[in-house]
Amino acid sequence: MTMTIPGRRRLRVCALVVALAALAIPGCTDPRLPPVVPLTVSTPTFTPLAPLEPTPVPQPSASPLTEPGCCARPSWSEDGSQILFVDDPPGDEPVGVYAVSLDGGAPQLVSATVSEDAFPSSNASSDVSALDLPDAARTARISPKGDRVAWTEGSTAPVNVDLRRRSIWVSQTQGGTAGRVLTIIGGDLIGWAGDGLALIATGRLSESGPRGVWRIPLDGGPPLLLAQGERPRSALLSPSAGWLAFYLAFEEEPSRNGVWVVRTSGEGAQSISGLASFRWGREGQLLYIPYIADRADLSLYVLDLTTGITRALIDGTAFPGGIASNDWAASPTGDRVVYRSAADGRLWILFLGGS
Amino acid sequence: MKTAGALVRRLVLTAAPVLLLVASPTSTGASQARPPFGLPFASPPGPETWLFTQPYGNTVFAFRERRSFYGAGQGLHFGVDLGARCGTEVVAIGDGVVVGIDQSAHGAGPHNLMIDHPNGYASFYGHLLERPQLRLGAEVRQGQPIARTGDPDLSCTSRPHLHLEIREAPSHRRAFNPILLIDADWDRIALLGGYPVTFEQDLADPRRWQLLTDQPEISFGGDLLNDYDNPWPPSP
Numbered sequence: 001m002t003m004t005i006p007g008r009r010r011l012r013v014c015a016l017v018v019a020l021a022a023l024a025i026p027g028c029t030d031p032r033l034p035p036v037v038p039l040t041v042s043t044p045t046f047t048p049l050a051p052l053e054p055t056p057v058p059q060p061s062a063s064p065l066t067e068p069g070c071c072a073r074p075s076w077s078e079d080g081s082q083i084l085f086v087d088d089p090p091g092d093e094p095v096g097v098y099a100v101s102l103d104g105g106a107p108q109l110v111s112a113t114v115s116e117d118a119f120p121s122s123n124a125s126s127d128v129s130a131l132d133l134p135d136a137a138r139t140a141r142i143s144p145k146g147d148r149v150a151w152t153e154g155s156t157a158p159v160n161v162d163l164r165r166r167s168i169w170v171s172q173t174q175g176g177t178a179g180r181v182l183t184i185i186g187g188d189l190i191g192w193a194g195d196g197l198a199l200i201a202t203g204r205l206s207e208s209g210p211r212g213v214w215r216i217p218l219d220g221g222p223p224l225l226l227a228q229g230e231r232p233r234s235a236l237l238s239p240s241a242g243w244l245a246f247y248l249a250f251e252e253e254p255s256r257n258g259v260w261v262v263r264t265s266g267e268g269a270q271s272i273s274g275l276a277s278f279r280w281g282r283e284g285q286l287l288y289i290p291y292i293a294d295r296a297d298l299s300l301y302v303l304d305l306t307t308g309i310t311r312a313l314i315d316g317t318a319f320p321g322g323i324a325s326n327d328w329a330a331s332p333t334g335d336r337v338v339y340r341s342a343a344d345g346r347l348w349i350l351f352l353g354g355s
Numbered sequence: 356m357k358t359a360g361a362l363v364r365r366l367v368l369t370a371a372p373v374l375l376l377v378a379s380p381t382s383t384g385a386s387q388a389r390p391p392f393g394l395p396f397a398s399p400p401g402p403e404t405w406l407f408t409q410p411y412g413n414t415v416f417a418f419r420e421r422r423s424f425y426g427a428g429q430g431l432h433f434g435v436d437l438g439a440r441c442g443t444e445v446v447a448i449g450d451g452v453v454v455g456i457d458q459s460a461h462g463a464g465p466h467n468l469m470i471d472h473p474n475g476y477a478s479f480y481g482h483l484l485e486r487p488q489l490r491l492g493a494e495v496r497q498g499q500p501i502a503r504t505g506d507p508d509l510s511c512t513s514r515p516h517l518h519l520e521i522r523e524a525p526s527h528r529r530a531f532n533p534i535l536l537i538d539a540d541w542d543r544i545a546l547l548g549g550y551p552v553t554f555e556q557d558l559a560d561p562r563r564w565q566l567l568t569d570q571p572e573i574s575f576g577g578d579l580l581n582d583y584d585n586p587w588p589p590s591p
Contacts, residue, residue, distance in 0.1 A: 071561070071562060071565075072553075072554065072561075072562075072566075086561050087561055095558050095559070095561060160508040160510060160513045161508070162508070162510055163513075231512075233548065234550045236549055246549065247548065247549060249406055249438070250403070250439070251402075257401075258402060259549075274401075275548070276546075277546040277548065277549065291400075291547045293399040293401070296540065298546070322540075322543065323542060323546060324542050324566055325410075325542065325545055325553075325567055326542075326548065326550070326552050327551040
C-alpha cells in the first residue's frame with residue numbers, strides 16, 4: 001500500500017529521544033489499517049552463556065570531569081574524545097551544549113542552541129532533522145546507508161500498551177511516496193538492521209500471534225521472530241546495528257528473564273544470567289553491570305559476542321560514589337565509561353584499559 | 356543573565372551530596388538518620404519480583420503528561436512506580452492505621468489503599484488488583500501483607516505495577532519523594548534495566564531536579580511546576 005504523505009512538517013529526532021520514547025505507554029486501535037499479512041515464524045535458538053567466572057583485573061582509573069551537580073545525560077562525541085551534555089554553568093556562560101575533554105578542564109560551549117544536531121546519533125548515517133515527515137510520525141530512523149527513513153504512526157495515548165497499534169512506514173530520504181510496511185501491536189519500531197534490508201521491531205504482528213523481537217524484511221519476505229518474549233524492554237541496537245540487546249522480566253517462564261542479545265540478521269540469541277544495566281561499546285561488545293542483591297558495590301563486565309567470552313573489566317569498587325539514575329555511557333571504542341555519580345552529581349570517567 | 360532563583364537552586368544543588376548523605380542508606384555517619392520506611396515488597400528487586408519503573412518527580416514521561424495524568428500533582432509524578440506481576444504481595448512500608456480504601460478521589464485505580472503513620476506521613480498504594488481485605492481503622496505493622504498489585508489497564512499484561520505515594524497525614528494534600536523516605540539503595544535498584552532514568556530539563560535551569568534525590572514536594576491542586584518555555588528534550 002502506498003500513499004502520498006499529507007500534512008508534512010519537520011520532525012527532529014535525536015538519540016536521546018530513542019530511549020525516552022520507550023516511556024510512552026500509548027494504545028488504541030486504528031480501524032482504518034488493513035489486516036496484517038500471514039506470517040512465517042521461525043523458532044530462534046536460545047543458548048545461555050556459561051556462568052560468569054570473574055577474573056582479577058587491574059583497577060581502572062576514575063576521575064571527575066565536572067563540578068558537583070553537573071550534569072545529566074552525558075553522551076560521547078562521535079570520535080570518543082569528548083563528553084557532551086546540556087548545561088547552564090555558573091557565571092555568565094550561556095545555556096547550551098557543552099563538551100569536556102577526557103582529561104577534565106573547563107567544559108567548552110559547543111552550541112548555544114540546544115538541539116539534536118549537537119549530539120551524535122547512533123544507528124543513523126545522517127540526521128533526520130532535515131527531513132519532512134508527517135505530523136503523526138514518531139520514532140523516525142534513518143537506514144544505514146542514509147537513503148531511506150522508517151517511522152511509526154498511531155496512537156500515542158498513554159493507555160493499554162497491549163492494544164496500542166502503530167503502523168510502520170518507509171520512504172526515501174529524498175522524498176517521494178511512503179509505503180506502509182505493517183502494523184505492530186503492543187510494541188514499537190526499534191530501528192534498522194545493520195544490513196539495511198530489514199527493520200527491527202518489538203510486539204506482535206497479529207492479534208493472536210507471538211510477541212517478541214522481529215526482523216521485518218523490506219523485500220516482502222516473511223517477518224522473522226528473533227526472540228520471543230512477552231515484553232522486550234530497553235531494546236538497544238549496537239553501533240552498527242548488527243546486534244540488539246534487551247531484557248525480559250516477569251515472563252511466564254522465569255528462566256527466560258534477564259538480558260538477551262540477538263543478531264539482527266536472525267542467527268540465534270544469547271542470554272546473560274540475571275538482570276543488568278547494559279550499554280554497547282564497540283560493535284559486538286556489550287558492557288554490563290549485573291545486579292547482585294547482596295552486594296553494594298558495582299562490577300562491570302564485557303561480553304564479546306564474536307567470541308562468546310565474558311570477562312570482568314571492573315570488579316567491585318571502581319565506580320566511586322555509585323551511579324546515579326542508571327546514567328552511564330560507554331565510549332565508541334569501548335575502553336572508557338562516563339557516568340554520573342550518585343554521591344555528588346558529577347560526571348566521572350573510567351579508563352578501563354585493555355577492553 | 357541568570358536569575359537569582361537559578362543561582363539559589365545552583366547552591367542547593369551543589370549541596371546535594373550533603374542532603375543525599377542524610378537520606379542514603381549507604382552513608383556511614385553515626386548521626387545520620389535512616390529513612391523511616393521500608394520497601395513495599397518482601398522480596399528484593401529482580402526480574403521475577405519487582406522493578407523500579409518510574410521515579411518520583413520531574414520525569415520525562417510526567418512532563419509529557421503534565422496536563423493530563425499528572426496535572427493534579429503539579430505536573431510531576433507524585434509517587435514511585437514499581438513494576439510487578441499482577442498478584443504480587445504488597446506489604447506496609449511502616450506501622451500505621453488504615454484510613455482509606457478504594458477512595459476514587461485519590462486516583463490510581465482500580466483499587467487503592469491509604470495508611471496514616473504516626474510520624475506524620477501517610478502511604479498510598481495504587482493500582483491494586485482487588486479491594487484490600489482490611490477494614491478502616493485497622494492497625495497494620497511494617498512488613499505486613501496488605502494488598503496485591505494490579506494493572507491500571509485491568510489486563511495484567513499491559514503495565515502491571517504498584518504506584519506508591521508518601522503524603523502528609525492526615526490531610527493527604529502534599530506528596531513527598533519516597534526515595535528520601537524509604538530505606539533502600541535506589542540508585543542501585545535503578546541499575547536493574549537498560550535505559551537511564553530521565554528527568555525533563557528546563558533550559559532556564561538545566562541542573563535542577565535531575566537526580567532521584569533532588570525532586571520537589573508537591574501540593575495537590577497547585578500550579579504546574581514544570582510548564583517550561585524551553586524544555587529538553589522537546590515534546591514530540
